[in-house]
Amino acid sequence: MEFENIYKTYWERIFRLCMGFVNDRDLAQDLAQETFIIVWQKLHTFRNESGIGTWIFRIASNNCLRQIEKEKRFPKAELPSHITEEQHYSVEPQIQFLYQCIAGLPEMDRIIISLELEEVKQTEIAKIVGLSEANVRVKIHRIKEKLTQKFKENGQ
C-alpha cells in the first residue's frame, strides 16, 4: 500500500485514537503526525505478517505510550492556552465528555477502548496490545461499564 493512501485512509482513525489518549486537539494532531512519520520510516519493513491496520495501530498506540516520557519532561502548562481553539471546533458536549472520560482512564484502558470504538476486531486488539483475546473482551466490558456509569452520573 502506498504511503499516501495509508495516510488518507488511516489519518482519521489514528487521530481519534490519539485524541482518546490525550484529549488535547493540538497534542493529538502532533501524536498522529509522529505516528505517520514512523510509518513512513518503517513502511519498507512491513511484511504482511499482520494486517496493515494492526501494524499501524501498534505504532500509534506505542507512540501514545511514549508520550508519557514527554509529559514527564515538559509538564503541561497551567494556562489553558488552547481554550479558544476548542471553541473554534465547537464539538457537542456529549462527544467532548466521552473523550474526556476516556482520557481519564488508565493508559492501557484508553488504548483498548479507543480501538474498540474504532471497530477494530477484538482479535486484532489482542495483537496490538499483547493480551489474550479473552482478556481483551473482559477489559472492554469493564471499561464500557465504567463509561456508562460516568455518563449516568453526569446526567448525559
Added chain:
Amino acid sequence: MDNNIDFKDLWKKQAISQPDIEDLLERVKQFKKAGVRSIWKTNILLAATSAFMIFVWYYYQPQFISTKIGIILGILAMVIYVGFYNRLLGIYKDSDATRDNHEYLQQLILIRKKQQFIQSAILSWYFVLLMTGICLYMYEYASRMTVLYALLTYGITLLWIGFNWFYLRPKQIQKQKEKIDSLISKFEEVNEQLKS
C-alpha cells in the same frame, strides 16, 4: 453495556481536520535535519576542544611525557563522553515501535535502565580521566614554579576536582536517576495495567 448510549457513534463524531500530506512530508524533512544537527553540535564541541589541545601540544612543545599523557587523557575523556552521548541519542533506534504494546513497554523499561547505567558509569569515567589528565598536564608547568606556587596551584586544582567529584558528580547522577526512575516506575505501572 452501552444499551442506551451509543459510544461508537459519539466517538466517530469527533471533529477532525486532516493536514495536507505536504505538511507531513515537510515535518519528515525537518525531523531528519534536526537529527543531523544534534549529532553535529556535540561532535563539533569535541573537535574544537581536541583541536585546541593539539594546538597546545604543537605550539608549546611540552617536554615532559606527563604533559602529553595528560593531553591524551583529556581528549580520551571527551571522546568517550561524546561517543556514549551519541549512542544515547540513538538508543531509541533499538526500540521497535511495530511490536505490541506489552513488548514495547518492556523494551522502554529496559532501554531506560540501560541508559541509567551508561549515564552514571560514563559520568564517573569522564571525571576520572579528565581530572587525571589535568593533573598530569599541569605537572610540567608546576615543576617550573616555586614550591609555594606549585602547592597553591595543585591545592586549588585538587579542591576544584574534589568539589566536582564529591558534590557535582553525585548531584548530577542523582538528578538523572530521579528523572529516569520516575519514568521507569510509570512504565511499569502501565505494564501492570495489562496484567490486572
